[in-house]
Amino acid sequence: MLWVPAFAGTSGPTNLRMINKIVQTMAEAMAGIRDGAVVLVGGFGSIGQPNALIDGLIEHGAKGLTIVSNNAGVGRIGLARLLELGRVRKIICSYPRSVDPVVFEELYRAGKIELEIVPQGTLAERLRAAGAGIPAFFTATAVGTKLAARKEQREIGGRHYLLEEALAGDVALIEAWEADRWGNLTYRSSARNFNPVMAMAATLTIAQAQHIVDLGALDPEKIATPGIHVSRVLHVPYGEPIVT
């Protein structure tokens, strides 16, 4: 779905068959997400986290999901709500703890959710590897720890490393600052975090953006995610995030 007909009212289309990744409704944004999908969710804590899209995914109803995200949600909203509704089979993250990880901890203790803990840098690199066509790589992170269990170990140049595999998503949910109709994205300050690597690691990448700008308005030296890594963009001008 790289090409969709342009909608009237978006940034000045003159050619009705031009590339336009901007969708007008949440239903369009979520279309095609299947039960059992691996869903990459951007953000570090609540900053850069695509909250509107997570709510859209809840509404959409897909279940049996594997969620890949640095954190496992806070309180009973957003990601935590998705978990609470029993939609998530497994979570792959580096840091499920939070100020209020109540939902995750309940499910985990009850054995109702599978947890794969991945060191944060290894998580980022496994996602980047998936996006860059690298099926596996070696890293020194976690050598000699219990997270090395069942992983292939190898000595290279006198140092020990673990083999880690690429982690690809069926879907990525991304939060951006600005977007254009080709799907080019910028981020704001530390809200960049996992978003660019997740955008490139998924088959279907859906971004929510605070600002939709005309094609050509973004500085080509400053685009952090080129549109080739983005399938759909939804305009969600929600204002300021709240740290949770």
Add this chain to the structure above:
Amino acid sequence: MLWVPAFAGTSGPTNLRMINKIVQTMAEAMAGIRDGAVVLVGGFGSIGQPNALIDGLIEHGAKGLTIVSNNAGVGRIGLARLLELGRVRKIICSYPRSVDPVVFEELYRAGKIELEIVPQGTLAERLRAAGAGIPAFFTATAVGTKLAARKEQREIGGRHYLLEEALAGDVALIEAWEADRWGNLTYRSSARNFNPVMAMAATLTIAQAQHIVDLGALDPEKIATPGIHVSRVLHVPYGEPIVT
């Protein structure tokens, strides 16, 4: 050598012990490059190629070098001149051909230079891996070709891959557009190419920059190489490059 005393006349220092990576002379820029060093040279053809620093390296006199560069020089100037002077033991590149690769071809036919041909994407990734602390990775590039000779091959998920090792430099020579005293760099258009990955892959990274700007003048969203990857900056306002 992360920290050097500030020089009078650079962008408004008030603290004499602040970080200042800007050097005033080519001799300072080249200080410490040893015989036998692995030298990464940025650029794709002549665009983004640090010509002044290459001339500085010729002047400096280090020999027995291994040069890592996408190309092997044109005519009898710059990189080709370095080769012609017999300073280069080995070249690692993807594309030694050019409109006028006379020096390289003479040396290569005479058996006076060792050549390691690396596919361009594998070259970029091996450099990036060195910079990112990844000692080795798998790639499908070159499987089944003569460039796969003596490389470990492995099937992952039903596809064949080769194991490639990180390629680190002792020195990197970089061409940038703008630089500040912390070593933050921007590039111009396609002159970015290999420069950011080489900057992060070397122990001593030396950049020539067309413009020196005050600290804080570069947009933090647009810095393509953060200063942590840069050791020294030399102001070389040479104007427009010429495609060769």
Add this chain to the structure above:
Amino acid sequence: MNETAAKVVAKCRPMTRAEMAARVARDIPEGWYVNLGIGAPLQVADYVPAEREVIFHSENGVLGMGPAPAPEAINRWLINAGKQYVTLRKGGAYMHHADSFGVIRGGHLDLCVLGAFQVAENGDIANWSISDNDSAPAVGGAMDLAVGVRQVWVLMEHQTKSGESRLTRRCTYPLTALGVVKRVYTNLAVLDVTLDGFAVRDMVEGLTLEALQSVTGAPLHAQVH
């Protein structure tokens, strides 16, 4: 080659380089992300109408490449992989070499059009070196493009200057990649690479399957439409 076939080939007019490029351009769907190999494939961009949005990528970190600039408007820092001056379209972006080859190897491009010395009926391609004793072999980004991009089309003359077929049962030149070519555009025909080998999709006017077969080094099948 039997005489009738030879006469048929001799009588038909092979496509020019420009016609071949135009034919490839015609077949690229709107909205595709496309990399054009250095040499003849670079011309393909000139034949995609400006109002049709095909996004061209260049290995040296340019996504959204536009046509050659007017002489007075050259940006001397903006070249393509063939080291020619190009422009950037609105919506274009720059990236470094590792990110650029991440785009390639990661399977994000829909199409790559490559030149080649030989293509085999199993999709093998040889396009970087004509001998194991090459005086200075140069691979560039060909191997990365060939294995990484979703679909590889080849644009090449049907025969060498000495009359040998560039379409073969097996490549004899050093390989670039195994089994990746999906379609071949030559000056005589357009052929798909199928599980059964080469299937003829189109031929220049006046050519017959038999005549094309007579100048082709691998069995041809008629395309089933």
Add this chain to the structure above:
Amino acid sequence: MNETAAKVVAKCRPMTRAEMAARVARDIPEGWYVNLGIGAPLQVADYVPAEREVIFHSENGVLGMGPAPAPEAINRWLINAGKQYVTLRKGGAYMHHADSFGVIRGGHLDLCVLGAFQVAENGDIANWSISDNDSAPAVGGAMDLAVGVRQVWVLMEHQTKSGESRLTRRCTYPLTALGVVKRVYTNLAVLDVTLDGFAVRDMVEGLTLEALQSVTGAPLHAQVH
């Protein structure tokens, strides 16, 4: 613990968290690139004088992090790894998570200051989980930082609340990394991790080596200066 040693320990005043952070800050050379682990180490930044250029990195893609903002000047998109609002100094830059951990794992940072549950005399560190049956283990970036950064210092209380030494012969908690700790700052002392084990670099006023040994779970050596 013999009685004399116990009395000496009881009489001396351990450093406060703030004093420990200030002591670490004092020892960071100007110009170093430094990552501060979440928890107590984050405080270290507050004690580096503003005119001294130490460049702080945060895992979530911030290089050149400055102090907490004034309440009216908060950028709500700019947090540190501990999810507190911070600022960006002039010369700072943002990067994505893979690039940020490339900085960490690639050995580009001079120093990382981590909190810990235990440090062993061989430099092993345990700082992410206190049991193999942790109800919800959370590792974050600790393992990447511990193996990637050129030098790891640990900032922690000398003993647990129940009086057990956090400096040990071997870690009993799940390990974060093997043999990486170079120095430990506790509320009682500063110790280097050497090939011979812990070497005391400094102690709080009134403390003796014998007294410190009495509350430490691994042999101590006097520092050779």
